Amino acid sequence: DIQMTQSPSSLSASVGDRVTITCRASQDISNYLAWFQQKPGKAPKSLIYAASSLQSGVPSKFSGSGSGTDFTLTISSLQPEDFATYYCQQYKGYPITFGQGTRLEIK
Amino acid sequence: QVHLVESGGGVVQPGGSLRLSCAASGFTFSRSDMHWVRQAPDKGLEWVAFIRYDGSNKYYADSVRGRFTISRDNPKNTLHLQMNSLRGDDTAVYYCAKALGIDSWGQGTLVTVSS
Numbered sequence: 001d002i003q004m005t006q007s008p009s010s011l012s013a014s015v016g017d018r019v020t021i022t023c024r025a026s027q028d029i030s031n032y033l034a035w036f037q038q039k040p041g042k043a044p045k046s047l048i049y050a051a052s053s054l055q056s057g058v059p060s061k062f063s064g065s066g067s068g069t070d071f072t073l074t075i076s077s078l079q080p081e082d083f084a085t086y087y088c089q090q091y092k093g094y095p096i097t098f099g100q101g102t103r104l105e106i107k
Numbered sequence: 108q109v110h111l112v113e114s115g116g117g118v119v120q121p122g123g124s125l126r127l128s129c130a131a132s133g134f135t136f137s138r139s140d141m142h143w144v145r146q147a148p149d150k151g152l153e154w155v156a157f158i159r160y161d162g163s164n165k166y167y168a169d170s171v172r173g174r175f176t177i178s179r180d181n182p183k184n185t186l187h188l189q190m191n192s193l194r195g196d197d198t199a200v201y202y203c204a205k206a207l208g209i210d211s212w213g214q215g216t217l218v219t220v221s222s
Contacts, residue, residue, distance in 0.1 A: 001169075034208050036152070043215055044144075044152065049208035056210075087152050091207055094166040096142070096154040 002026055002090050006099035012107040017078045021102045023071045023088035032092035035064055035073045038101075039084045047086075048073065080106070109133045109211040111203050116216030123193050123220070129186040129203030129213055137161075137181040140207045143188045145199035146215075155201070156188065171197075193220045 003026035013019050023033065031051035036044040046055045048064040051071055061076045075082055083106050088099040115127040127143070143155040156177040157166045165177050176189040186203050200215040 032208070036209070038152075043202055043212045046210050046212070049206075049210065089152075089154070089209070094157070095168050096157065096166075098152045098154065101151045 001095055002029060002093055002097050004088055004090055004097050004099040006086075006088055006102050008102060009100065010103040010105065012105050013078055014107045015078055015080060018074065018076045019078060019104065021073045021075075021086055021088075021104075023066075023073070023099050025069045025071075025090055028068050029090045029092035031067050032090055033064070033066065033071050034089045034091065035062075036087045036089065037082075037084045038087065044087065075104075078104075109205060111205065111211060111213035113201060113203055113213045113216035116201065116218045118219045118221060119193055120222050121194060121220055124189070124191045125193065125218060127188040127190065127201055127203075127216060127218070129188075131184045131186065131203075131205070134205070134211075136179075136184040139205050141177075141179065141186045142204040142209060143175075143177060143186075144202045144204055144209075144212075145197075145218075146202070147196070147199040150199075153199070157207075158186070190218070193218075195220050 005024045007022045033051040035048040038044040052064045063074045086102045110132045112130045119125050142157045158177045174192045178187045198220045200217050202215045203213045205211040
């Protein structure tokens with residue numbers, strides 16, 4: 001199975017900050033990488049697919065990069081609504097696997 | 108506008124069965140690959156199963172293979188998950204999700220396995 005490791009597990013930041021979350025795959029997954037945002041008690045929301053392509057309706061403050069085994073999600077100019085948990089997911093091989101999540105909290 | 112609505116969750120005893128459904132609208136369901144993803148209380152997301160748009164291929168997580176079956180009814184725009192031999196660690200919110208690189212999620216349905 002392909003293991004997905006996110007870092008950090010939690011992150012404190014202030015409104016207006018720019019933050020980066022990292023996701024590492026245990027083997028080459030090309031660009032078969034997605035990012036999701038989840039707020040407490042809510043369904044996940046899709047942000048990025050194919051490592052760097054923004055889902056429809058997602059603001060450009062979110063950006064993704066990487067290929068192979070190392071990927072990043074960057075959120076610029078944090079706003080209160082951006083504080084949530086973020087997950088990466090690989091869909092190169094089965095079983096499909098998620099990272100453990102990164103909790104982004106307000107400092 | 109994509110709309111996915113799960114149903115069928117509830118409380119079931121260990122060893123019991125449950126069938127989840129996901130009603131899809133707002134897109135061409137018969138051309139869309141679909142997933143089931145679950146989330147245990149206060150835990151992360153766990154992929155459960157996947158089915159190709161035409162039902163030709165199905166894949167499962169090791170934790171559910173042999174107990175769960177994913178299926179779809181394209182004329183009725185509905186995705187199903189038949190869950191048998193349920194265990195306590197199957198307790199979770201179950202989400203249906205659209206596309207291989209997931210672009211849309213339902214609101215989820217809660218399955219509680221408890222005696």
